[in-house]
Amino acid sequence: MDTMLVYGSYGYTGRLVVERAIEQGIEPVLAGRDTAKLEAQATEWGLDCRVFGLEHSDIVAQHIAEFDVVLNCAGPFVHTHEPIVEACLSRGTHYLDITGEIEVFEAIASRSERAEEAGVTLLPGVGFDVVPSDCLASHLGNALPEATHLALGFDSLGAPSPGTALTMVEGLEAGGAVREDGKIRRTPPGWKSRSIDFGHRERTAVTIPWGDVSTADRTTGIPNIEFYMALPPQAIRALRLSQHLGPLLTNSLVKDGLRSFIERAIDGPDAEERQQGESRLWGEVSNGEERLIARLTTPNGYTLTAETAVESARRALDGETPNGYQTPSTAFGTDYVLEFDGVVRQDAREPTHSE
Template identity: 45%
Template sequence: MAASLAAKVHYLDITGEIDVFEHASSLDGEARQANILLCPGVGFDVIPTDCLALALKQALPDATSLCLGFESHSLKSPGTAKTTVEGIGQGTKIRREATIRTEPMGVRARRIDFGQGERLAVAFPWGDVSTAYKTTGIPSITVYVAVTSSFRLAMLAANLLAPILRLPLVRRRMLASAGTAVGPDTEARREAPTYLWGEVRNESGEVRTARIRTANGYDVTIHGALAVLRHIMEMRDFDPGFTTPALLCGASLIEELPGSGKIKIR
């Protein structure tokens, strides 16, 4: 981002890390002075969930609580696997009263129907904990991911083993193992779509729920990044500074990508 600010060119990336989004947000003033956009997260994290967040905010403007989540059975690429390893033992993240907080992994759980029946899901440190606050202004945000009961138990165990898992030697070995992961090929991606869900509530107890089925996360990343890039190349006017994919391109962005359905809100 420093290079983009110095060169006065727009910045995009496909990160999903909360710290990166928070750093971009802290550079909003500098980006405005440079008359550029800082828009990290133009991949699967966070385009689909960001679009759901904006659509739900539009459906219930006075919402005070936002939950998002997804279910995916896709294999992980080496890069995704390494990012997962780097987060082991670090806990999960939620937002409460506009502040990002850390909680033990696997403790906050609920059952969610992402579109194929109820699944066990746990709070996960997904990028929307940062970006959805920019997109919606909603002060309470939690992101969930569907997991098996055994995986949740592994998360809970990792909390107890966190001091060991953070040791340099242990982390190096886990990262080396993650580097051998084989990501999904074209056929595997086609057979593993993603189901996304979102829910908002206001202080009166009103609830709105949204769902959408999209292509595999890796395909969403490819087509999503290109769609945002195309939007930037074609735009004439823009508000410089830190932004998110949905704020930049609209909540319908995810619906326009290959393999996506329509956002359905109830």
């Protein structure tokens, strides 16, 4: 029987993913490095588990070899992707994760040729970051094939999970990022801001180093890409000030302090918040003469992440994914995100300056 391993299964998002998989009739094998947490989860759901850390490549490869698909939910992925991806390439196992980290997408994309030779799919970013925005980018890129600029953004993700908060703190050190003339360029945090009409309301939004700065290039080929997050003006000011924390954040004591604060203070949205929450995405393509806009409404980001991650992994299990490095829309098509409950897309053509 085809089998799926969920690594990091007892984290906040890993647990949602496991519950969704069971709802969908998939019985994943659970994995992670903490024996007590893993065994408790495996007992709760009546599932098998494998306890292993990621320090020793031969041990990781031995475990991965048993499985057809690995869905990695252990983040920040900058610390976890490499040993698992390498094990997948050597053992012919498809790899998926829920990263949103630009450097992780780039590192995995650089292994595309090896993945094709090995008959393996490498499909990072099958969560809220980047499934909806990647499908929106693909939709807009198709609508204006000669586009030179792509801007994407989201509003109201709701409260973050512990892992998201930690990944964001770790990302602060690197600052922001945009794509210019085909190349990723590092920027100060909160580099550019603009007002965006997300459909339900107009918000101030600021550039953030979201995964699409990497993935939308492969999806659309558009050379200039910016990603915006809606934030109140005072939060934008704080984000800009965070650049002065850069040197501080390289200090391991400061990092450990922040990590322990996050572990104590952040639980992630509860079931009610996830059920009530909604996210809005906006995208714009332009070529200097024409400007097209499209918007998406989606359920709460964590709810959508569990649904898209499990469905993407199921398709990999069923042999429906192309080999090599993929983005969600290159693997499953522009309209993939519309297959999920509560996701709606709307198009709008905006007047250009000359009209």
